[in-house]
Amino acid sequence: xxxxxxxxxxxxxxxxxxxxxxxxxxxxxxxxxxxxxxxxxxxxxxxxxxxxxxxxxxxxxxxxxxxxxxxxxxxxxxxxxxxxxxxxxxxxxxxxxxxxxxxxxxxxxxxxxxxxxxxxxxxxxxxxxxxxxxxxxxxxxxxxxxxxxxxxxxxxxxxxxxxxxxxxxxxxxxxxxxxxxxxxxxxxxxxxxxxxxxxxxxxxxxxxxxxxxxxxxxxxxxxxxxxxxxxxxxxxxxxxxxxxxxxxxxxxxxxxxxxxxxxxxxxxxxxxxxxxxxxxxxxxxxxxxxxxxxxxxxxxxxxxxxxxxxxxxxxxxxxxxxxxxxxxxxxxxxxxxxxxxxxxxxxxxxxxxxxxxxxxxxxxxxxxxxxxxxxxxxxxxxxxxxxxxxxxxxxxxxxxxxxxxxxxxxxxxxxxxxxxxxxxxxxxxxxxxxxxxxxxxxxxxxxxxxxxxxxxxxxxxxxxxxxxxxxxxxxxxxxxxxxxxxxxxxxxxxxxxxxxxxxxxxxxxxxxxxxxxxxxxxxxxxxxxxxxxxxxxxxxxxxxxxxxxxxxxxxxxxxxxxxxxxxxxxxxxxxxxxxxxxxxxxxxxxxxxxxxxxxxxxxxxxxxxxxxxxxxxxxxxxxxxxxxxxxxxxxxxxxxxxxxxxxxxxxxxxxxxxxxxxxxxxxxxxxxxxxxxxxxxxxxxxxxxxxxxxxxxxxxxxxxxxxxxxxxxxxxxxxxxxxxxxxxxxxxxxxxxxxxxxxxxxxxxxxxxxxxxxxxxxxxxxxxxxxxxxxxxxxxxxxxxxxxxxxxxxxxxxxxxxxxxxxxxxxxxxxxxxxxxxxxxxxxxxxxxxxxxxxxxxxxxxxxxxxxxxxxxxxxxxxxxxxxxxxxxxxxxxxxxxxxxxxxxxxxxxxxxxxxxxxxxxxxxxxxxxxxxxxxxxxxxxxxxxxxxxxxxxxxxxxxxxxxxxxxxxxxxxxxxxxxxxxxxxxxxxxxxxxxx
Numbered sequence: 001x002x003x004x005x006x007x008x009x010x011x012x013x014x015x016x017x018x019x020x021x022x023x024x025x026x027x028x029x030x031x032x033x034x035x036x037x038x039x040x041x042x043x044x045x046x047x048x049x050x051x052x053x054x055x056x057x058x059x060x061x062x063x064x065x066x067x068x069x070x071x072x073x074x075x076x077x078x079x080x081x082x083x084x085x086x087x088x089x090x091x092x093x094x095x096x097x098x099x100x101x102x103x104x105x106x107x108x109x110x111x112x113x114x115x116x117x118x119x120x121x122x123x124x125x126x127x128x129x130x131x132x133x134x135x136x137x138x139x140x141x142x143x144x145x146x147x148x149x150x151x152x153x154x155x156x157x158x159x160x161x162x163x164x165x166x167x168x169x170x171x172x173x174x175x176x177x178x179x180x181x182x183x184x185x186x187x188x189x190x191x192x193x194x195x196x197x198x199x200x201x202x203x204x205x206x207x208x209x210x211x212x213x214x215x216x217x218x219x220x221x222x223x224x225x226x227x228x229x230x231x232x233x234x235x236x237x238x239x240x241x242x243x244x245x246x247x248x249x250x251x252x253x254x255x256x257x258x259x260x261x262x263x264x265x266x267x268x269x270x271x272x273x274x275x276x277x278x279x280x281x282x283x284x285x286x287x288x289x290x291x292x293x294x295x296x297x298x299x300x301x302x303x304x305x306x307x308x309x310x311x312x313x314x315x316x317x318x319x320x321x322x323x324x325x326x327x328x329x330x331x332x333x334x335x336x337x338x339x340x341x342x343x344x345x346x347x348x349x350x351x352x353x354x355x356x357x358x359x360x361x362x363x364x365x366x367x368x369x370x371x372x373x374x375x376x377x378x379x380x381x382x383x384x385x386x387x388x389x390x391x392x393x394x395x396x397x398x399x400x401x402x403x404x405x406x407x408x409x410x411x412x413x414x415x416x417x418x419x420x421x422x423x424x425x426x427x428x429x430x431x432x433x434x435x436x437x438x439x440x441x442x443x444x445x446x447x448x449x450x451x452x453x454x455x456x457x458x459x460x461x462x463x464x465x466x467x468x469x470x471x472x473x474x475x476x477x478x479x480x481x482x483x484x485x486x487x488x489x490x491x492x493x494x495x496x497x498x499x500x501x502x503x504x505x506x507x508x509x510x511x512x513x514x515x516x517x518x519x520x521x522x523x524x525x526x527x528x529x530x531x532x533x534x535x536x537x538x539x540x541x542x543x544x545x546x547x548x549x550x551x552x553x554x555x556x557x558x559x560x561x562x563x564x565x566x567x568x569x570x571x572x573x574x575x576x577x578x579x580x581x582x583x584x585x586x587x588x589x590x591x592x593x594x595x596x597x598x599x600x601x602x603x604x605x606x607x608x609x610x611x612x613x614x615x616x617x618x619x620x621x622x623x624x625x626x627x628x629x630x631x632x633x634x635x636x637x638x639x640x641x642x643x644x645x646x647x648x649x650x651x652x653x654x655x656x657x658x659x660x661x662x663x664x665x666x667x668x669x670x671x672x673x674x675x676x677x678x679x680x681x682x683x684x685x686x687x688x689x690x691x692x693x694x695x696x697x698x699x700x701x702x703x704x705x706x707x708x709x710x711x712x713x714x715x716x717x718x719x720x721x722x723x724x725x726x727x728x729x730x731x732x733x734x735x736x737x738x739x740x741x742x743x744x745x746x747x748x749x750x751x752x753x754x755x756x757x758x759x760x761x762x763x764x765x766x767x768x769x770x771x772x773x774x775x776x777x778x779x780x781x782x783x784x785x786x787x788x789x790x791x792x793x794x795x796x797x798x799x800x801x802x803x804x805x806x807x808x809x810x811x812x813x814x815x816x817x818x819x820x821x822x823x824x825x826x827x828x829x830x831x832x833x834x835x836x837x838x839x840x841x842x843x844x845x846x847x848x849x850x851x852x853x854x855x856x857x858x859x860x861x862x863x864x865x866x867x868x869x870x871x872x873x874x875x876x877x878x879x880x881x882x883x884x885x886x887x888x889x890x891x892x893x894x895x896x897x898x899x900x901x902x903x904x905x906x907x908x909x910x911x912x913x914x915x916x917x918x919x920x921x922x923x924x925x926x927x928x929x930x931x932x933x934x935x936x937x938x939x940x941x942x943x944x945x946x947x948x949x950x951x952x953x954x955x956x957x958x959x960x961x962x963x964x965x966x967x968x969x970x971x972x973x974x975x976x977x978x979x980x981x
Contacts, residue, residue, distance in 0.1 A: 043147065043148070044149075045113060045149060046151070047116070047152065048113060048114070050110050050111065051110070051113065052109070052110045052111075053074060054107065055074075055106060055107050055108075057070075057105045063102075066097060066098070066102075067099060068099060069098050069133075070096070070101075071097075071131065073093065073129070073130050073131065073132075074090055074109040074129055075091055075127070075128045076090050076091070076111055078125055079125045080121070080123040081123035081124055081149075081151055082123075085116075086116075086125070086151065087111055087112065087125055088112045089111075090109055090111060093109050095109065111125075111149070116155070117155055117186050118188070118189050119153065119157045119187070120155070120189035122150050123150075124148050124151070125149050126148050127147060128144055128146040129144055129145050129146075130144035131144070153190075155186055155255075156257050157186045157192045157255060157256045158183075158186060158256070158257055159182065159194050159256050160182055160184050160258065160261070160263060161179070162182050166262065168265055168266070168268070169268045169270055170268070170270065171269075172235075172237070172271055173272050174233065174236040175233070175234065176233055177234055178229050178230070178231055179230050179232075179265055180227050180230075181194055181196075181227070181228055181229075181250055182226065183218050183222055183223075183226045184224065185224070187223070187224065188218055188220050190255070191217060191219050192217070192254055192256045193216065193217040193218070194216045194256045195214070195216070195252075195253045196215075196249070196250060197212065197251050198213075198214075199212075199246060199248075200246055201244065201245040201246045201247060203267075205246060208234065208237075208246070209234055209235065209269075210234075210235075214230035214248075215253070216230045218256075237273070239273055240275050240304050240307060240310070240373070241271050241273070241307040242307075242372075243268055243271055245268045247266055248264070248265040249264050249265075251263075273304050274302075274304070274373060274374050275304050275337065275368075275372060276301045276304075276374050277300055277301065277310070277374070278376035279364060279376075280297040280298055280343065280345075281299075283297060283380065283382075284296070285382060285383065287350060287382060288384075288387060289387040290352055291350050292349060293347055293348070294349075294382065295347055296345065296347075296364065297344065298314050298335075298345075298366060299344075300337060300341070300343075301376070305339075306338070306339040306340070308372060309337065311334075311335075311368070312334075312336070312344070312367070313335075313365075314333035314364070314365075315329060315333045315364070315366075316329045316348045316365075319361035319381060320358060321360035321384050322360075325351065326350070326360055326384060327350050328348070329347070329348055330348065331347060333346050348382075352387065354389050354420075354421075355422065356390060356391050356420055356421070356422050356423070356424065356495060357422065358386065359384065359386050360384045361381045361382065361383050361384070362383075364381070388495065389495065390420060390495040391421070391426065391455075391461075391495070392419035392497040392498070393415050393418055393498060394489060394498060394499030394501075394503055395415060395504070396414075396416040396418075396502065397505060398505055398506065399506040399507065400412065400471075400487070400505060402473050402507065402508070402509050402510070403473070403511075404473050404474070404475055404476070404512040405515070409470075411445075412468050413430055413487055413505075414466040415453050416466045417455060417459050417461045417464065418461055419461045420460075421461065422460070423458070424457060426454070426459075426493065426496055427454050427455075427491075427492075427493075428453050428455070428467075428490065428491045429451065429452055429453070429490050429491065430448050430450075430451045430453055430469055431448055431449055431450055431487065431488055431490070432447045432448045432485055432486070432507070436486065437483070437485035439484060442474075443474060444509060445471055445474055445507075448487065453467045453468065453489075454467060471487075471507060475512060477515055478548070478549050479515050479516060479548050479549065479550060479552065479617050480511060480515075481549070481550050482511055483509045484506055484507060485506070485507050487504070487507055488503055488504050489503050515546070516616075516617045517547070517552070518543070518618075518619045519543055519554055519578070520542065520623075520625050521541060521624050521625075521626070522542040522544070525539060526539075527627045527628060527630060529630070531568075531594065531596050531631050531632065531634040532596040532634035532636060532637075534594055535596075536591050536593055536594060537591070537592045538590070538592075539589065539592065539627060540588065540590070541554060541576060541588060541611055542585065543578065543585065543586050545584060545619075546583075546584070547582070547583035547584065548581060548582050548583070549581070551578070551579050552614065552617070553577050553578070553615075554575070554578070554613070554614055555575055555611070555614055556574050557572075557574075558572060558608065559608040559609075562606050562607075564605075565607070567595060568605055568631060569592055569594050569607060570593035570594075570595065572592070576588045576590060592609070594631060600637060600666075600669055601633070601638060601639055601667065601668040601669065602633060602668070602669035603670040604631065604632055605630075605631045606629060607629050608626050608628055609626060609627050609629055610626035611625050638740060639663055639667075639668060640663070640664045640665035640666060640740040641663050641664060641698070641731070641739060641740070641741060642664060642731065642744065643659070643660070643743045643744075643745070643746040644661065644707055644743075645660070646746050647749070648747070648748045649748065649749035650748070650749075651750070652854065653715075653854065653855070656713055656715070657715065659709065659713060659746065660710075661674075661707065661708050662705070662706070662707040663698055663702060663703070663705065664742055667703040667704070668699075668701070668702055669700050671697050673696065673698075674697075674732060674735075674739060674741075675695055675734060676693075676695075676729055676731055677729070677732065678693070678727055678729050679727060679730060680727050682726055682727075683725035683726055683750050685727075686716075687716065688715070688750055689714060689716060690714040692729060695734075696710060713729070724749055725750045726748060727747075727750075728747055728748070729745065730744060757856070757857050758784030758785065758855060758856055759781070759782040759857045759858075760781055760790070760817070760849070760857070761780070761782050762777065762847070762849060762862070762863045763777075763779070763780050763826060765864065766866065767863060767866070768865075769867050770867070771834065771870040772833065772835030772870075774832055774833065775833060775865055776828050776830050777829055778826045779815050779817075779826065779827055779828075780824055780826040780827075781817065784822075784823070786820070786821050786822075786855075788819055789816055789819055790817045790856050791815065791816050791852075792814075792827075792851045792856065793814055793815070794813040794815060794848070795812065795847070795848045795849075795850060796810050796811075797845060797847075799843070800845075801865075803845065806836075806843055806867060807831060807832060807833050807865070807867070808831065808834070809845075810829070815827040815828075815829060831847070833867055837872075837904040838873060838904075839903060839904065842867060843867045844865060844866045845864075845867075846862055847862065848861055848862045849862075873904050875903050
């Protein structure tokens with residue numbers, strides 16, 4: 001091997017490129033060249049590929065192998081490509097030419113690029129070759145060499161049409177159409193574009209639409225889902241044609257591709273041209289009813305070109321004129337407007353009639369059986385001029401009737417069609433007239449002045465059509481006779497005639513059956529007179545409500561009550577007249593004669609003055625239809641009375657004294673009472689006589705000379721020897737104005753006489769009776785003997801037994817002991833005990849003896865009658881259950897209940913029901929059941945009874961109520977668990 005020179009080593013290194021540059025410098029030992037397989041100074045690769053850079057030893061000094069190692073370094077730097085997003089960078093990566101390397105040898109590095117999905121521009125980065133070895137140059141540059149790597153993008157964006165634009169309908173009106181696409185795949189870091197391609201269908205692209213391309217662009221940075229739209233125009237024309245269509249297809253262009261789906265829009269152009277077909281100019285607008293035939297045409301009325309045929313139906317139709325009655329159409333109205341057509345006609349025949357009607361109109365109807373045409377003939381018409389027909393109207397009755405009143409209808413006034421017929425509205429006019437009328441305007445009715453009555457369409461003399469108006473009748477609440485007025489009919493139209501013989505009628509207004517006046521006696525009417533002072537009484541019936549426009553009559557009559565006609569007053573029935581024009585407050589009077597019957601004493605007397613109906617329209621109020629007249633007694637009438645004797649005498653055993661009072665003057669027709677009293681003298685009341693304080697009455701019908709005697713003064717027989725004693729009786733007038741006393745007192749003398757006294761008393765102090773049976777009560781002589789009849793009286797008094805309910809009471813039942821009766825002689829009476837079904841305890845009442853005989857001394861005055869309990873009056877009880885189960889030691893207290901099942905009558909006492917316990921099986925361990933011995937009582941309502949010592953329950957007085965008792969076992973008797981059965 002040749003030895004490497006020891007001279008300084010100069011080496012030139014080149015990076016090998018597609019065009020090798022060799023620079024030989026005399027001062028250099030070696031040259032290194034950087035190699036690359038692409039263009040000179042630049043290289044192009046596809047995104048995702050590798051860029052390989054090599055350094056080549058191209059020159060050594062003397063062409064000798066290297067005597068020492070030479071190192072070079074490769075470094076990448078960012079351009080528009082960024083590491084590590086776009087490529088994997090190398091930083092000062094060393095490669096070595098080792099000793100012995102010769103010219104042509106190379107060292108290399110590889111740079112890897114990143115393949116992404118982003119659509120972007122071509123990006124660059126640089127590779128730099130440097131060395132630190134002495135005497136080595138990189139090409140012709142002492143510091144190093146750099147070249148640029150270009151990465152071409154291999155991505156395209158995917159776009160699709162927006163889904164809701166797949167089918168599109170657009171009017172033909174020179175408006176823009178918008179088509180939009182959406183970015184569906186790949187992010188953008190550069191702008192891309194797609195194209196919209198138009199393809200003709202029935203519409204011609206370029207004739208009916210704009211040119212055949214539209215561009216759609218997406219700018220850098222647009223996210224997935226971005227939408228971009230393109231715009232074009234659909235051209236308008238004046239051709240009436242069918243709808244046309246074309247398609248728009250989305251196609252890829254610059255760095256875009258279209259999806260194989262959603263890439264076509266079908267566009268339908270809706271034609272906006274319409275043929276306007278209507279009445280042609282020059283058609284007639286009116287015609288007399290006498291003209292026979294009219295020609296009416298329709299035409300194409302706008303500047304359009306028909307490219308398709310248009311079917312039209314043209315017809316004359318009823319307006320106010322009726323088809324078939326006023327006109328007919330001569331031929332069918334079916335027409336076709338072909339391309340180039342513009343005109344078609346029909347013929348209408350006018351029919352003449354004799355009906356009075358308005359000028360009438362024929363209307364025209366067109367129907368276009370196409371969406372490409374609008375028919376407007378309905379806007380036109382032809383007027384048929386009426387040829388002078390007429391009608392005649394009037395009243396067909398001589399009078400119309402109505403009734404005054406709130407509840408009555410107004411008077412119906414009707415005009416009648418007498419000749420002709422109508423097919424229009426015709427007014428006639430009705431007017432009421434005052435001259436000769438008895439009814440008054442504004443008071444009896446509201447007048448009609450040219451009031452309109454309308455005859456309607458279809459009115460005809462053939463069916464005697466009537467048209468009516470109503471006259472309002474005023475309810476004046478005045479009682480009056482029937483009234484009348486007149487009414488006439490007129491017209492302002494020259495073709496409406498009024499019948500000269502039927503243009504006038506009367507209107508009768510009958511009186512309201514509910515109108516009335518109220519007549520009665522006004523409050524404050526004099527109704528009290530005094531006999532002998534007032535010789536007459538004037539009574540005046542008055543109108544209390546309503547007013548008159550006619551004469552009416554009422555009857556007035558008198559009715560006896562206590563006053564009698566004709567002795568006390570002059571009876572009369574009369575007719576009273578209330579005249580036309582009288583009103584509330586006006587009266588008609590009537591005089592009644594009051595008779596004086598001197599010296600007859602009588603009560604205040606009364607009679608009634610009543611009103612009676614002559615007409616049903618007269619009402620009499622309940623309180624004022626009559627008056628009660630009171631006749632006070634003549635103050636000069638009266639009587640004179642007094643004792644018939646000034647002295648009387650009686651011995652002690654002579655019995656009661658009869659004292660007589662006599663009427664000395666006058667007659668009476670009512671009762672007159674006065675008092676008679678006793679006044680002690682030497683005789684004293686209660687010891688010598690029975691004190692007197694009584695009322696005596698002279699009754700109606702008694703007269704002068706009549707007397708009244710009283711036997712109520714009883715002389716008591718005592719055992720004291722004494723002188724003759726006296727006392728006075730006096731007469732006191734209780735009505736001093738009508739009663740005069742002539743002999744007002746009398747002296748009574750008592751002659752002393754001693755005699756024997758007999759003792760009498762009840763046989764028992766206690767009697768026993770039974771319901772439904774009599775109890776016998778007896779009195780007997782206990783001491784003494786009688787030689788004359790002696791009387792005693794039996795009385796009863798209620799105790800717990802109630803008189804009238806439990807027994808039949810007696811008062812002053814006389815028991816007579818016969819002459820020559822002695823000790824133990826007895827006289828008896830029966831007392832009746834009532835039989836009832838009530839459940840009650842024993843009851844009792846008192847029986848007593850009294851006498852007015854001074855020779856009798858009552859020793860046993862009272863006794864008690866006991867009514868025993870009736871065994872037939874019962875209450876029925878039953879246990880509520882037949883058995884009860886308890887648990888020993890647990891249910892130690894339980895409840896036994898009895899039910900009050902029925903009662904024979906009313907429960908008026910307490911009932912006690914006993915309970916007996918009995919073991920029905922052998923006891924266990926000596927335990928027994930014990931109960932309270934007595935159930936709660938059954939008492940009358942509102943009372944309470946005690947239920948053992950635990951609580952109180954209400955006592956019962958009706959069916960289906962319970963009484964309960966508590967039972968306990970011997971063991972654990974304090975248990976509080978109760979079981980109710």
